[in-house]
Amino acid sequence: MxxxxxxxxxxxxxxxxxxxxxxxxxxxxxxxxxxxxxxxxxxxxxxxxxxxxxVKTCENCHNISDTTLCEICNNSKRNPEIVCVVEDIRDVMAIESTAQFNGVYHVLGGKISPIEGIGPQKLQIDSLVEKVEKGVVKEIIFALSSTMEGDTTNFYIFKQIEKYKLITSTIARGISVGDELEYADEVTLGRSIVNRIPFEQSIKS
Amino acid sequence: MxxxxxxxxxxxxxxxxxxxxxxxxxxxxxxxxxxxxxxxxxxxxxxxxxxxxxVKTCENCHNISDTTLCEICNNSKRNPEIVCVVEDIRDVMAIESTAQFNGVYHVLGGKISPIEGIGPQKLQIDSLVEKVEKGVVKEIIFALSSTMEGDTTNFYIFKQIEKYKLITSTIARGISVGDELEYADEVTLGRSIVNRIPFEQSIKS
The missing domain is CATH 1.10.8.420 (RecR Domain 1)
Structure with missing residues (x-):
């Protein structure tokens, strides 16, 4: 130019x-x-x-914050025993906008990716394990993206916290609400059949 | 969010x-x-x-400039008798990058558009007419976009400078270099046939 x-x-x-x-x-x-x-x-x-x-990073959950402890960690109405593990602060925003989660978050800052040179030590995994060791956490929800890297990261963390006998879960994968079955990819459709939920439960949510 | x-x-x-x-x-x-x-x-x-x-606007051609007179107007190798009229400074950049034009520019700052409330007085038309009145300009090239607004603007300016008997032209419309004929729109193709150029001339450029 x-x-x-x-x-x-x-x-x-x-x-x-x-x-x-x-x-x-x-x-x-x-x-x-x-x-x-x-x-x-x-x-x-x-x-x-x-x-x-x-801008600061919350010293507890590593979410972006204007204060040393973020609004969510600081909120006494949130349950600190349930921790939702996410990659990125954008995931926190996405889950918060559903207004369906009352626990707290732990932002990893990415996922394990050998190709991009991101090892576990570059992520906030140790601080999560420390939190678990201290005994505050009772349940962990893995909300990472459903990719090879996401699954690897889930598994790596799971192995480290396995001995503490927490309740662990991953967010449900399935057909999007409002989507036509015929256009769904077969992996998602397959998973949504394997992990089907009782009908009574489905009409409540 | x-x-x-x-x-x-x-x-x-x-x-x-x-x-x-x-x-x-x-x-x-x-x-x-x-x-x-x-x-x-x-x-x-x-x-x-x-x-x-x-950032400043060149007081002669209204192009964007760091100085009161832009590099092009200030360049003694450029011919101030040939003025290329354009809408926008982006058009100046586009024509400059062809390295095919040795005259100077006049940036209107838009085109006449009654729908958007842009009348002739909002554009740098008076200053162009003044330049012509002073007798410096010998040739005017209209390089506005080929739309109704562009054509209106061309015509409006042409009517104002008609009496000064300058050489006036508009840039050629036609099939892009490298384009297939069959995909060209018919207006462009039609114009490129009407305004055909001698073959000897076409192989020189």
Missing amino acids: DFSSKLLENAVNEVSRLPGIGKRTALRLVLYLLRQPAEHTQYLSEALLHFRND | DFSSKLLENAVNEVSRLPGIGKRTALRLVLYLLRQPAEHTQYLSEALLHFRND
Whole structure:
């Protein structure tokens, strides 16, 4: 691209370093900012800087938080005996938005992936095992994505906490609510038959 | 979305005000910044602020520039007698990257669009007519997009400068280089037949 302005070029270069944003999209976004009041860019820049510099990680569950202990861990109405293990803070947000879970979370920060060079020591697994050792946790729900890496991570953690005789479960896999059977993949459909649930239970939820 | 952090929520809200970026994409981008060194966010914010606050518009052609007169208008090797009229600075970049044009530009800042409430007075049309009145310009190339608004704008400008007897032209419309005829739309194909060029000329360029 031939830029007539170094300031423009610099802004486009920085924006296009973001994932999934190419030079053309970056140019479009930056020129949009130019047509908006200067305050818009001011607020955007400040919001990003404040977030990046001041956001914390909850020291208990490793969720993103503005305080050393996150709102969920700090909430006395939540049951700290039930821990839902997730990869990412986006999973916490997804589960929270269902309003179906009253326990707490443990955010691993990823899943074991030898290909990407992510070993167990790079994830928050030790801190989870420590929590279990302390005896607070009674039940663990594995809510990792249903991939080879997710299953490996589940199994690795399960092996480490097996001796503590906790209740462990994984979230149910099955046909999405509202989906047509014929379009479901066979693995999901197969699992949803094997793990079928009593009819009385299904009409309650 | 249930945010566990106000700082995160604020950053996501600001990013998602950009066109074509929804909340989910904004969240992905912001969390990406969190995984990168803090300098990345620092550079990004500074680049946007510097751009927004310090960038200028060339007082001659209205192209984006770091100086009061842009690099193109300032370049003594460019011919100021040939003016290429474009909508947007992106069009300047596109034409510059072809390295086929040695004149200067005039950036209108949009095209006449009654539906969007953009009348001629909102565009840099008067300043173009003034330039023509001063007698510097000998040739005008209309390089607006081939839409009803583009054609209207071309015609509006043409009517205003008609009496000065300049050489006027519009960029050629036709089949893209490398394109199959059978997939071309009929208007484009029709125009490319009507405006056919001598074969000797076609093999030179």
